[in-house]
Amino acid sequence: MILESLRKQVLEAILELVRRGLVVDTFGNASGISREKNLVAIKPSGVAYDTLRPEDLVVTDLEGRTIEGSLRASSDLPTHLALYKAFPEIGGIAHTHSRSATAWAQAQREIPCFGTTHADYFRGAVPVTEPLNSEEIESDYEWNTGQAIVRRLAGIGPLSMPAVLVASHAPFCWGSSAAEAAHVAWMLEEVAQMALATLTINSEAPQLPNVLRDKHFLRKHGASAYYGQKTAKP
Amino acid sequence: MILESLRKQVLEAILELVRRGLVVDTFGNASGISREKNLVAIKPSGVAYDTLRPEDLVVTDLEGRTIEGSLRASSDLPTHLALYKAFPEIGGIAHTHSRSATAWAQAQREIPCFGTTHADYFRGAVPVTEPLNSEEIESDYEWNTGQAIVRRLAGIGPLSMPAVLVASHAPFCWGSSAAEAAHVAWMLEEVAQMALATLTINSEAPQLPNVLRDKHFLRKHGASAYYGQKTAKP
């Protein structure tokens, strides 16, 4: 079995999504990439989470060809591949239909940056993709979904904004590893839930000023981080 | 004991409804039909779920006559029978008062098809029945409830739209088996909850265009399905 360690990391990320209650039915998957080998390990399609083993994951190349594995890969594989190709700085991807984040995606509204909880993870409002047109839906749907995400992120560093809402669908999240991507998926759901409640209390609630947004984002991320026990990340 | 296997399937479906938190108090039941023998197995009325055994289920014919069983059948039996008679393609029925789906039924609003989660299970907005008139309420109430569902589904394949909201009451769901009906009841609740949140965020949220709705529905159902590990269903 190749990429055993990556397989285990991805499996652990998938189980974390389930434990956090982010997965409805089988609507949740994760993947990780070995940049050295240009290979991706991803969840198989429609398999029950509680029996999943590392060897059940599917390993593919960046063109989606199965390199190892007897099961069919997640139907969202082409979306994952589009992101790995466009964002060389990311190492893992998580996709869920978590309740509140999906509601924002369905509402086709970006999640406003209402508070410091949000700014600790996302440097600004979490964006929504443009809806796909009929042609994009009818052929290469999952690949085109990835392209819509990439277009929406144009000009934004994917590690400053590690999530996008796919319009009428649900969020995709990423990070330096599958574990980080799963953590972002959890934080996104929390932030989405709070934003919905915020809007209910005050439909005119203000977003954070940039100085406060950056204070919090940079307190946790980048060269000047001073949160937690570790020294700042490079 | 006749129909032991069907009884067990129905019991398992009932317990799945309970495990998923879809049942409030004793407001939940399920049934299954043997098309070969034209017999239905259904939950007894008002009995605690945690002590229910296969032999407690009531087996009736399609006219509602008890064939085997010492308990009284669910008071909703006539509704189930109306559906089995009208929809020969279904094999099981589940009825719950799950919180969000019931709220939509009480609001007398169909659940709009806001996202792909919805379209993976329901090919369009989940419809609401017309309210019953006084006569229909006063005599044969449960049978007339079934008739209202059948009328509302006219021209729609029951496997394309495996649920209906009974106005001012709650959902009825069905599928090829009791297990599938229970699964639909769960998905309906999830979809209903997300739709409520979607509406709260954006009261003008758009429904899916037909091409996207069908892309998702047909990805999972019918001859061209490519989701999961099984080959497409016929």
Place this chain on the structure above:
Amino acid sequence: MILESLRKQVLEAILELVRRGLVVDTFGNASGISREKNLVAIKPSGVAYDTLRPEDLVVTDLEGRTIEGSLRASSDLPTHLALYKAFPEIGGIAHTHSRSATAWAQAQREIPCFGTTHADYFRGAVPVTEPLNSEEIESDYEWNTGQAIVRRLAGIGPLSMPAVLVASHAPFCWGSSAAEAAHVAWMLEEVAQMALATLTINSEAPQLPNVLRDKHFLRKHGASAYYGQKTAKP
């Protein structure tokens, strides 16, 4: 120890409130009455639920004098006594600050009878008391709370409407026993939660027509009941 059986019933009702998640902090109590002896068993004030024993309950007469028990009775005792005096048909009372029912009480809005789940337990909208005036608050507050409930129920049978929302406070519920009162408290919370969601979906949602409301209420209660396994109650 007198009234051991009643003490146990009341304790069990209190624990049921806790198990159902209806109790916030120590905001929940229950009592039961022996009509034969004109004695009431009630929860002591501000005691942790998980260590409560039958002998900790306080037994008082209808004037609130402690007959047996070394602890102080719930501060809401005078409210309970007012209800036992006014409603000879009730045998138990439960009081909670359950989240959704309390929200309706705080909003000073009756809970509309939006669905059959509601009508199975409450024969119409669940009413709200008039706010107390300053005098009523400043002296004999808890007794006056009971009087406000009794005034609000004037002309309504307490077993047809086994709950009232005390304005700006929370619900009081009752039944033929403490167990039934606790069950009503649970159903009230479920109904209150669904009604809030219903209102969010459709601010013009209609209440049940009387014929449907009575169909459901009388299917479960009274001489013609046909729900469950028992024969109709007298």
Place this chain on the structure above:
Amino acid sequence: MILESLRKQVLEAILELVRRGLVVDTFGNASGISREKNLVAIKPSGVAYDTLRPEDLVVTDLEGRTIEGSLRASSDLPTHLALYKAFPEIGGIAHTHSRSATAWAQAQREIPCFGTTHADYFRGAVPVTEPLNSEEIESDYEWNTGQAIVRRLAGIGPLSMPAVLVASHAPFCWGSSAAEAAHVAWMLEEVAQMALATLTINSEAPQLPNVLRDKHFLRKHGASAYYGQKTAKP
């Protein structure tokens, strides 16, 4: 190890915040003060709650210098110190990003005193701080957050109003001990959740008249308290 008893109390308060579901990710901390020694014990920054031991807590003086402990203190330490200096009557502080209270903070709306549950803990609406200006954010951010809280509480006894919402951030709560602060954090979340639901039902819901607010607050707090089993606190 100094202040072992205080360390244990603070750790227990932190774990109570986690058990009550008030902590999202690592967004939650608590501290306690020894007034005799003028030393504070506080949670270390960004450490997992489930492995935290009394010796992991950081003990500092009122200027924030570490007196004992090898880990970095919570980044919110300066906020805690500002409160301990300004409010000599408090003995413990708890900070969470609990969902509903944080939503009110993000909405920059005080939590109205809609009910007696609220008045039992907070003598009036729970206030929101003024937003910080750019200078206050850019240098000594956490200390300035504490100053904004202190300014907002001017003229209000901190034990009559044991919580404040920091605008666009989250609540800070306090009490005579870390345990009480954690209890207030829990009650605040419950009250915030009920207030949101109240507002959804009736956007014109009235706040309690002062006489009712004080009746409840003083029933539990101060010289005339008559709730629970203890005699009134001095």
